[in-house]
Amino acid sequence: AAVNLAPGDVYAAIQRNNYLAAVGQTKGNLVQVNLLADTDLRTVGEFERLIVADRGGATVRLADVAKVELGAEEADLLAKYDTRPSVYLGVWPLVGANEIEVSNGLQREMERLRTTLPSDVTMELAYDGTVFMRDALTEISKTLIETILIVGLVVFLFLGSVRTALVPLVAMPVSLVGAAVVMAALGFSLNLLTILAIVLSVGLVVDDAIVVVENVERHVREGKSRMHAAIQAARELVGPIIAMTITLAAVYTPIGFQGGLTGALFLEFAITLAAAVLVSGMVALTLSPVMSAHFVRAHGKEAWLTRQVNRGFNRLRNFYSRALDGALSIRWAILAVALFVSFAAWPLYAGSRRELAPVEDQSHVSMFFDASPDATLESVDAASRQVVGMVKGMPEARFMWSLVGSWGGFGGMVAKNWKERQRSTEQLYGELWGRVSQVPGLRVFPRLDPPLPTPGQFDVELVIQSSGSVEDLLGAAMAVVGAGWQSGKFLYVDTDLKVDRPEARVRVDRERVADLGMDLASVGRELGALLGGGYVNRFNYFDRSYKVIPQISREDRATVGPLLDLKIRTPRGDLVPVSAFTSIEAIAAPRTLNRFQQRNAVRVFGGVRPGVTKAEGLAVLEAAARATAPPGTALDHAGESRQIRREASSLVPTLGFAILLVYLVLAAQFRSFRDPLIVLLGSVPLAITGSLLFPFVEWTTINVYSQVGLITLVGLIAKN
Incomplete structure (x- = not known):
């Protein structure tokens, strides 16, 4: 104002004097030359020397009325490693790529790049998701070795002879190699689930070989030669082994046809396990008889261990015979007990705790930040520094990474290696919430990383849909939030619909604008020049094009009131304050208006307390929503909650499909539709009831792994 300049004058001066012109070209008979006029500005100094006005012979340059700087278009995001400013580079493997190989290659490249960095710049691997994979693969590989040794010891103890035990022991690695060949042919990799399938198959592939070697021993004891006996x-x-093999392999077929997360994750698991079982059947009918013909003892005295084992089996057989005779004498009572136990499976299943997968210690706790709608980047950064201090105060924490903006942000605590700490991340999660919940000006929502790849940000995410108003949705959501707090199962529960974002609506007096000789387009342009709502043009910097953005200083736009005192130029040349033709109305508006499947929607989310499953927390919110939501609303799920509900409803039909397949295989073997019913009804319901006792007494939960275990149980029971 001191030099009679308005922001629009500066805007126009930049627009006139920063112009990239292509003049044309000269053409002669032999040569043509392109002509470029040096009419654009390229450096901060050139912009500062730009003449914006001439007042009484005094030249007014841009540096006299403005601060020119080369900066970010809008500084709205900060990356931090603990409290140090950082730049993060995220690396995501392509579909089908091996994550561990990608991580190894990335670390090699980082080692090479470190030698080229300035002395005051460091490069760190802030978070590596493959660390958990590597440790898990190491542990499951150890488990595989331990399983082979234990199975070998058990086989030796019960067969009573090293020579005889060699037959099923050799069948194990041969069957596993056969399964590995199938995996390679189908393009499968060695991952957690395929190695888990191999671990489980160790105990399955020896069954057929044991049956063969024991039958050979029986014929040898009857006086036949070893070759003839084999x-x-x-x-x-031949018939029984083929039937048993097909029975056990067929039970995994439903997993391959199952949709959702279980079908996607366990397809390779099911095929690998079925391949190992099928190969073991072929080995039992080919390699095992040949080895038995050479390794089974000929006529002679039994070894001491064999005699002890057989003596124990004889006592067990005698006890079983007496118990069976007694049971047959009270068959109706036994039948009643069996029916009671069988029908008890359903209440046990209904009363068991459910979750998508058990919590796993991945040495990382994620955090999401929510700032007040009027917060600034500086205030959120200050609050996030307090969070870092609280996290670093935990002895198990290595460091914290974060990305924060005026809206909030996200980050994570990376814990020390499992060997360097006593507490699990689930225990740290509870303490972490107690610490960060006290930070003023910033709400922090910690979350344990899900054990399986699922979308979403929180443990529980319930979506309430409605065609009604935002006010109706907000009322329904707040009722559900209140019920979540009252249940005591949540560390935090909240909703993403918040009508608390302050807005200042500029009311323009159209008649006054016309009296001043202005139009609404010029008013909008002038206001945009004041607040940086647009850009004038572009400039070239190191062969890249960047925007030229004019705006008043941050101090002058810290609040709404002083904006009314700013002046703009009318077409008549007068400077008038903005307050001459505008007024400002303060209102509160929703932060976001979300839609889900084309309907207005609000999401209620929360983090469950340690020891509470996500399914239990979701059930609390669902019950509250059904009881309080107004008519016309519908419930849906997002994130991990959607997977929980989808997988929970898939167990019963998948288990039924598996039982049906086993029944058909047994019917083909027995050539009867009645005999398989005797086998299945007399064993499978009882076995399922027994297995459901453990989740019912809360020793474990029903999850994707236990579902596969129940399906495996059906095949094992039918096979035996």
Whole structure:
């Protein structure tokens, strides 16, 4: 104002004098030359020397009325490593890529780049999701070795002879190698689930070989030669072994046809396990008889261990015979008990705790930040520094990474290696919430990383949909939030619909604007020049084009009131304050208006307390929503909650499909539709009831892994 300049004058001066012109070209008979006029500005100094006005012979340059700087278009995001400013580079493997190989290659490249960095710049691997994978693969590989040793020891103890035990022991690695060949042919990799399938198959692939070697021993004891005994034993067992193998392999077929997360994750698991079982059946009918013909003892005295084992089995057989005779004498009572136990499976299943997958210690706790709608980047940064201090105060924490903006942000605590701490991340999660919940000006929502790849940000995410007003949705959401707090199952519960964002609506007096000789387009342009709502043009910097953005200083736009005192120029040349033709109305508006499946929607989310499953927390919110939501609303789920509900409803039909397949295989074997019913009804319901006792007494939960275990149980029971 001291030099009779308005922001619009500066805007126009930049627009006139920063112009990239292509003049044309000269053409002669032999040569043509392109002509470029040096009419654009390229450096901060050139912009500062730009003449914006001439007042009485005094030149007014841009540097006299403005601060020119080369900066970010809008500084609205800060990256921090603990409290140090940082730049994060995220790396996501392509579909089908091996994450561990990608991580190894990235670390090699980082080692190379570190030698080229300035002395005051460091490069760190802030978070590596493959660390958990590596440790998990190491542990499950150890488990595989331990399983092979334990199975080998058990086989030796019960067969009573090292020579005889070699037959099923050799069948194990041969069957596993066969399964590995199938995996390679189908393009499967060695991952947590395929190795888990191999671990489980160790105990399954020896069954057929044990049956063969015991049958060979029986024929040898009857006086036949070892070669003849092996041939005779194999012929007798061709049908049963094929039936048992197909029965156990077929039970995994429903997993391959199952949709959702279980079908996607466990397809390779099911095929690997089925391949190992099928190969073991072929090995039992080919390699095992040949080895038995050479390794089974000929006529002679039994070894001491064999005699002890057989003596124990004889006592067990005698006890079983007496118990069976007694049961047959009270068959109706036994039948009643069996029916009671069988029907008890359903209440046990209904009363068991459910979750998508058990919590796993991944040495990382994620955090999401929510700032007040009028917060600034500086205030959120200050609050996030307090969060870092609280996190670093935990002895198990290595460091914290974060990305913060005026709206909030997200980050994570990276914990020390499992060997360097006593507490799990689930225990740290509870303490972390107690610490960060006290930070003023910033709401922090910690979350344990899900054990399976699922979308979403929180443990529980319930979506309430409605065609009604935002006010109706907000009332329904707040009722659900209140019920969540009252349940005591949540560390935090909140909603994403908040009508608390302050807005200042500029009311323009159209008649006054016309009296001043202005139009609404010029008013909008002038206001945009004041607040940086647009840009004038562009400038070239190191062969890249960047925007030229004029705006008043941050101090002058810290609040709404002083904006009314700013002046703009009318077409008549007068400077008038903005207050001459505008007024400002303060209102509160929703931060966001979300839609879900084309309907107005609000999301209620929360983090469950340690020891509470996500399914239990979701059930609390669902019950509250059904009881309080107005007519016309519908419930849906987002994130991990959607997977929980989808997987929970898939167990019963998948288990039923598996039982049906086993029944058809047994019907083909027995050539009867009645005999398989005796096998299945007399064993499978009882076994399922027994297995459901453990989740019912809360020793474990029903999850995707236990569902696969129940399906495996059906095949094992039918096979035996």
